[in-house]
Amino acid sequence: MSAETNKRIVKNTIFLYIRTFVSMIISLYTSRKILEALGVSDFGIQNVVGGVITMLTFLNGSMSVATQRFLSVELGRKDKSKYNRIFNMAVLIHIGLAVLVLIAAETIGLWFVNTYLNIPAGRMTAANWVYQASILSTILGILQTPYHASIISHEHMHIYAYVGLGESFGRLFLVLLLIVYPYDRLIFWGFITFFFQFLIAIIYRVYCIRQFPECKLCLKWDHSVFSSMLKFTGWNMFGTIAWLLKDQGVNILMNIFGGTVANAARGISVQVSSAVQGLTGGFQSAVNPQLTKRYAAKDTEATCRLLCESSKISYFLLFIIALPVMMEADFILKLWLVEVPPMAPLFTRIILIESLLSAMGNPMITSLMATGNIKWYQIVVGSSLLFIVPIAYIFLKIGFPIETALIVSALFILLGDVMRVIFCKKQLGLSLRFFSLKVVLPITVVTILSVILPGLIHYHLSEGWSRLILSTIVSCIIVAVLIYTIGLTTTERNFIITGIVSRIKRTFHQAD
Template sequence: MLISLYTSRKILEALGISDFGIYNVVGGVITMLTFLNGSMSVATQRFLTVELGKKDRGDYNRIFNMTMLIHFGLAVLILIVAETVGLWFVNTYLNIPVERMSAANWVYQASVLSTILGILQTPYHASIVSHEHMHIYAYVGLGESFGKLLLVLLLMVYPYDRLIFWGFIMFFFQFLIAMIYRTYCIRQFPECKLHLKWSHSIFYSMLKFTGWNMFGTVAWLLKDQGVNILMNMFGGPVANAARGVSCQISGAVQGLTAGFQSAVNPQITKRYAANDSETTCRLLCESSKISYFLLFIITLPVMMEADFILKLWLVEVPPMAPLFTRIILIESLLSALGNPMITSLMATGNIKWYQIVVGSSLLLIIPVAYLFLKGGRGIETPLIVSALFIMFGDVLRVVFCNKQIGLSLRLYGLKVMLPVVVVTALSIILPLFIHYSLSEGWNRLFLSAIVSFIIVTVLIYTIGLTTKERSFVITGVVSRIKRLIHHIH
């Protein structure tokens, strides 16, 4: 997280606000074109994990090979669309300075290559997660962070067009990471051997699941990239740069919960595949609450001191970036509550009405935000509208979990929402007092961070966790301390 925040600052410094904004909005266009792969990625993860959750471990190899064939076809399809419709959109509708249009096109091509690589890599990533070999993510993730730091330092001294250089050097770096994951899967998992044989039954099962999931995937992409394009239309590249900075901070902070959720998601899916509804609901509640708390520990001081942190972090702070950061972090907290519910619903395979209802609500974000912007509202309006609809989506997910996996609404309210609301409300009182009592500077930053961390941690332990969860935490901490002492001796 720390390296990511530093490299983000250096990227902005090296590229400048305008080029940084171009990099974000151009990359967003190709991301919009990958909605079909987003749906297939979820289907791949779900079907592979369900097979491992079955008592006989299912027919993993057949499903893996079918996903490879499907993703190869998707890669070809998206390449064609990207080089026709996508290229036309970039050159026709995006608000990019004329003198930077050539560089924007080069970056777009680098983004296309990176996207194709990511599509072909999806079954291997899904295999690592379904087998719960999370340590490989830790090792490669550390290497990836330090490698990216080295590339950023090279970017700082590159004498020519840095925007083009950064686009292509990131593609080659991602290619290296992809080869590492692929080699690991082939060596560690015999069921990941390629025997490309077509299976109509598996294909149609995945196609049905993907078809309904695609609706929700399109809605999510339109929410994220549609907001990006709206801000480009009404605020230009500077607004995209401010949102890009905010998303960099949010992405770095969310890395703390992403690792936790990646570890628990296969457990939720496997428990459901084993027809253990009680454990599925328990894991859902625990992971929702813990995901929120892990994120809240970091986001509270960041939201309080966003202005000063951005001044320290960046050489030139894009206008509106502190406000954007606060709004996007609030949305991240709401998403942290909803992600385990999404995993549980995907595990059922019965996602038709869930995707129709929740996806339709998300599709309203862009037209509603557009109307507000046309009416003269501030450029931050799309972000606020997005956060409000994410909260509404969480409410809908709780209802669907109640209908499809038997999640008790009362249980979710008592075990998740009550401790989350109480801990949040009590945690912000003293940090707010410090924020408004002291002038901006290092003293307020350190005091706010320390007080926030202590208060949130104490409240989570005393109010946010159940007696059983507190016992688990104490046992885990004590065992690790004993292990550390043993290694020292």
């Protein structure tokens, strides 16, 4: 990576990390207060009604990836005219998606809510009002996709940090309003959150129009751009479906063989994993546009180099937090929950391992998406994910323990990483030897050595605050030292030292 690229990625990572950390702290508080203000029943209505809309927005997820990819490619090629054509086509496509979702929501979705959902007597009217507010919020989110993609492709992550922090504190203010609101709080919450999201959407849209001239609206249908985006979206959707079937299929298997207790344990472990990933996901969000732009500039060597560096760093950033959580999962869950499902700590450890494997593979996914040639990649890797549920079913049927389903899933994620490396070799020219020496070897050595001392502390001390604090401090120090001495190259270490020194000098200079 060039010095300029490094600085941009580090800066954007810091912005996104601060936003995520503050948002997570506020979210922990507001989630509890929302439940307190609405009550268990109304809180459940809000979630189940919102879930109906989520199922109807399936296509938008794949379309968002396509929009992000195509915009980043044109920025990498420095073709602002083509960027404008793609942006306007994306706006038109998302308007079409919004109309389709609106029709489906007001027909099939509305029928499902009023016919099949188990809504308490006397709350159906409120549920329908919340449903309408959810539709409006969803439509707004779909229409905002091209603008969000433009901000990410231009790597203006600071606006996400600033607006995100404002959004978190604004949501806190809305929760305080909800607590004192004297009338139907469920309806009030549904519409007040929509109006707040509408305000945020205006801020992002105005920012894009003022900062990026290539985001000027000129809604003209471009058949060639539409065909390219639709083809990409179609193959990407195949992979998305495979992921959904994998996740929901494993959840159903756990219900069949372990009952709702197993589902509760998996739900808790997924929440823990998501929180850990959220604290480290800023780096990947910051590096993704650079991967796409490097490929678009036809610099495959730089793309492969950045791919390897970001795969390794993504893993390390997650590992330094995941290790103490895996070590002390039992005690952490006891602190957080009143009643811990019996399998939750084990499930948490397995799902965090799967998350680490996914973190290593995410830069490869972005790089392959940048090529646009994803047909066989999605067919091969997506199809492999479809084997997880039947194989796990066979193991559970013959008497293997319930956690086998999660282990099978993690093993197939590892297999997917292997297949991604092979596809990167074929489509990007990635050297398998280089990837093994620069990514796999340091990750393996750091992981093995990092576990030894924290493992001894965990084994010899009794569970409690002292072990949690000591284990966390020791594991973080050891992982950081091993990453610096073994996991990073000389160039990467020099960059870190230079960055720290320059930051100290800037601080003292400002103080003078």
